[in-house]
Amino acid sequence: MTRPRVPRASAIAGAIARVLGMGASVVLLANLIYESVNWGKTLALSVTVAVIALVVDGSELMGLLDSTRTISRVSPACVVCGDLLVLCLAIPSIFLIMLSNSNNDAPDSDPPPDPDPGPWASTDFLSLSVTFAICGLRVLLMTWSFVVCCRVIKQPRRRDGEVSSVDSPSELQDASHTR
Known part of the structure; x- marks a missing residue:
């Protein structure tokens, strides 16, 4: 039995x-490196979020796009755990980005602080916005992976105990391969 030549819409999405x-x-990582180089702000948790998200997304994307089937897909349960880890680290990261200016805005003497927010305000806003976007995207991806995980559990098994990959809910591989 061959798979259809056109990838499923769910796989493309x-x-x-x-x-x-x-x-x-990548945008978050580049912005955090820019902040670190220019103003000495090291937001290590945010850097960790960006790196782990790159690893999770990269491994899933490589498994999806590999038409030769040499790179095996990560199980949906593992992807759910990876997305959950990124989400659980990204939420505290939002608060750390907001609190990162508390030391910079504190006045050293009696005069009131300057109303100018500082040159790092726009980069902090970008970091905050991108981290919120990562959180929202993680919720969607985690829900998606959870649904795929439930579909895999419900799939009938073949005699040798493996789940048939022909009926996989998210396939991007070429149809030229047959089982």
């Missing part, structure tokens, strides 16, 4: 969502 997640992680 999943790949696009993972590419968006990777893009958001």
Whole structure:
């Protein structure tokens, strides 16, 4: 039995969502490096969020896009755990980004602080916005992976105990391969 030549819409949407997640992680990482170099602000938890998100999205995307089937897909349960880890680290990261200016805005003497927010305000806003976007995307991806996980559990098993990959809910591989 051969798979259809056209990828399923769910597989295309999943790949696009993972590419968006990777893009958001790269933007966040670049912005955090910029802040660190220019103002000495080290937001290590946010850097960790970006790196782990890149690993999770990259591994899932490579498994989705590999038409030669040499790279095996990560199980949906593992992807749910990876997305949950990123989400659980990203939420405290939001608060750390908001609190990162508390030391910079504290006046050293009696005069009131300057109303100018500082040159890092726009980069903090970008970091905050991208981290919120990563959190929202993680909730969607985690829900999606959970649904896929439930579908895999419900799939009938073959005699040798493996789940048939022909009926996988998110396939991007080429139809030229047969089982």
